[in-house]
Amino acid sequence: MYDIRGLNEECGVFGIWNHPDAAELTYMALHSLQHRGQEGAGIVCSNGENIFGARGMGLLPEAISQIQLDSLTGYTNAIGHVRYATTGASELSNVQPFIFKHSKGDLGLAHNGNLTNARQIRLALEDGGSIFQTSSDSEVLGHLLLKARSMNEQANLKAALNMIKGAFAFLVLRKNSLSAALDNQGVRPLMLGMIDGAYCIASETCAFNTIGASYIRDIRPGEVLTFTNEGIDEDNYSQYRDSKLCSMEYVYFARPDSEFNRQSVYNVRKALGEQLAKEMNIEADVVIGVPDSSLQAAMGFSQYSGIPNEQGLLKSRYVGRTFITPNQEMRERAVRMKHAPIRDVIEGRRVIVIDDSIVRGTTSKYIVKALRNAGAKEVHMGISSPPLKHPCYYGIDVSTHAELIAAYQSVDDIRAEIDVDSLSYLSVEGMHDVYRRHGSHGECDACFTGDYPVEIVDYLLPEEKEKKTKGV
Ligand SMILES: O=P(O)(O)OC[C@H]1O[C@H](OP(=O)(O)OP(=O)(O)O)[C@H](O)[C@@H]1O
Numbered sequence: 001m002y003d004i005r006g007l008n009e010e011c012g013v014f015g016i017w018n019h020p021d022a023a024e025l026t027y028m029a030l031h032s033l034q035h036r037g038q039e040g041a042g043i044v045c046s047n048g049e050n051i052f053g054a055r056g057m058g059l060l061p062e063a064i065s066q067i068q069l070d071s072l073t074g075y076t077n078a079i080g081h082v083r084y085a086t087t088g089a090s091e092l093s094n095v096q097p098f099i100f101k102h103s104k105g106d107l108g109l110a111h112n113g114n115l116t117n118a119r120q121i122r123l124a125l126e127d128g129g130s131i132f133q134t135s136s137d138s139e140v141l142g143h144l145l146l147k148a149r150s151m152n153e154q155a156n157l158k159a160a161l162n163m164i165k166g167a168f169a170f171l172v173l174r175k176n177s178l179s180a181a182l183d184n185q186g187v188r189p190l191m192l193g194m195i196d197g198a199y200c201i202a203s204e205t206c207a208f209n210t211i212g213a214s215y216i217r218d219i220r221p222g223e224v225l226t227f228t229n230e231g232i233d234e235d236n237y238s239q240y241r242d243s244k245l246c247s248m249e250y251v252y253f254a255r256p257d258s259e260f261n262r263q264s265v266y267n268v269r270k271a272l273g274e275q276l277a278k279e280m281n282i283e284a285d286v287v288i289g290v291p292d293s294s295l296q297a298a299m300g301f302s303q304y305s306g307i308p309n310e311q312g313l314l315k316s317r318y319v320g321r322t323f324i325t326p327n328q329e330m331r332e333r334a335v336r337m338k339h340a341p342i343r344d345v346i347e348g349r350r351v352i353v354i355d356d357s358i359v360r361g362t363t364s365k366y367i368v369k370a371l372r373n374a375g376a377k378e379v380h381m382g383i384s385s386p387p388l389k390h391p392c393y394y395g396i397d398v399s400t401h402a403e404l405i406a407a408y409q410s411v412d413d414i415r416a417e418i419d420v421d422s423l424s425y426l427s428v429e430g431m432h433d434v435y436r437r438h439g440s441h442g443e444c445d446a447c448f449t450g451d452y453p454v455e456i457v458d459y460l461l462p463e464e465k466e467k468k469t470k471g472v
Pocket residue numbers: 004005006007008252290291292293294355356357358359360361362363364
């Protein structure tokens with residue numbers, strides 16, 4: 001089975017400390033983070049004496065039944081996770097949060113991101129006798145925490161965080177504390193909130209809106225926060241800190257009602273569209289966005305250019321993730337199921353179609369064909385991010401080199417292949433400029449530039465992935 005989506009989300013995490021409805025609120029919060037991972041979900045709770053959880057494969061309602069959720073009632077502390085696999089198969093054993101049972105104290109673990117030295121650490125630990133229960137990269141943090149000799153949990157956590165490399169937002173739940181840590185370049189988002197006097201933590205602020213929590217602030221790179229019944233301890237585990245929030249969070253992944261750096265993703269996406277309009281000087285009659293994630297960029301494009309924005313493509317509500325056999329013909333059929341042109345908007349007009357990205361080009365090829373069949377006089381395509389040329393090793397499945405059309409074709413070749421009259425991408429500088437104007441302190445742009453901000457130790461992993469894709 002193969003997932004036809006061009007871009008796949010990354011996981012979402014949520015945690016809450018000292019609230020009587022901890023499990024129910026975590027369930028609701030995970031529901032709002034479902035766009036970040038649909039392969040599996042779980043909740044782990046603690047109450048000062050015990051750690052207990054439920055997890056399963058699939059979307060939240062399939063993964064956690066009402067009966068399981070009821071069994072978590074009464075616990076006051078919880079962490080939750082929705083998974084999209086980046087390392088390790090899509091199977092139940094890899095669904096998080098993990099529970100580690102240990103004489104030093106049980107713990108629950110949830111991770112968004114991808115560790116770039118997990119394999120190296122794992123091999124060393126296995127050499128020393130450790131036995132892993134999963135094939136996930138995330139498990140190494142649990143082993144590092146429990147192997148530490150010191151009795152000081154905070155010191156052990158900080159030491160372990162300094163051993164792992166890559167992108168991570170980690171939640172660690174113990175009987176008497178909840179810790180949240182962000183990688184020292186802040187590649188993944190992590191937000192602090194509060195509800196009824198209880199602290200909560202989430203990948204995106206849309207989770208706070210859903211449960212009625214207030215958004216306090218963004219967690220800073222290299223920070224580790226620990227919540228106990230005595231309050232919050234705000235600490236750093238790393239001297240080196242930089243700001244490299246994933247650019248694709250703004251472009252595509254995050255929900256538009258979420259905020260990073262107190263700026264709504266909705267506004268940033270609109271501004272990306274405006275910036276694209278500044279850079280792309282084309283005359284046309286109508287601007288349309290590819291639903292859903294490109295609609296705001298199309299609005300921004302229209303507002304700047306003065307070209308009217310209309311709904312030229314309809315997206316089927318019922319095709320979320322479509323699992324099909326991995327051949328191009330079936331993939332194209334699935335895209336056809338997903339988007340349908342509205343002839344009245346298109347016929348006889350010069351159309352600018354805005355999408356947020358081109359991965360393989362499957363979506364664009366189909367859409368252009370459909371717009372021409374619907375009578376478009378000209379079809380111009382604008383992409384509200386730069387060409388995706390390099391894979392991501394930090395928790396997002398932006399494919400492999402072999403699958404990224406821009407990795408091996410020039411913009412003009414892609415233009416010819418998808419059969420548009422013109423094709424324009426947003427410039428890397430234009431993209432960063434938009435983020436700067438919206439409160440960001442710096443972003444990762446490695447999938448556009450190849451300039452990876454975090455060292456990749458386990459190079460073998462993506463290479464193996466690439467070989468698999470090529471069928472080598
Ligand atoms: O070039 P391709 O390989 O076709 O991939 C590119 C498409 O993938 C993403 O949308 P996706 O269909 O994953 O989801 P969306 O409906 O949330 O935009 C992205 O927004 C592009 O439209």
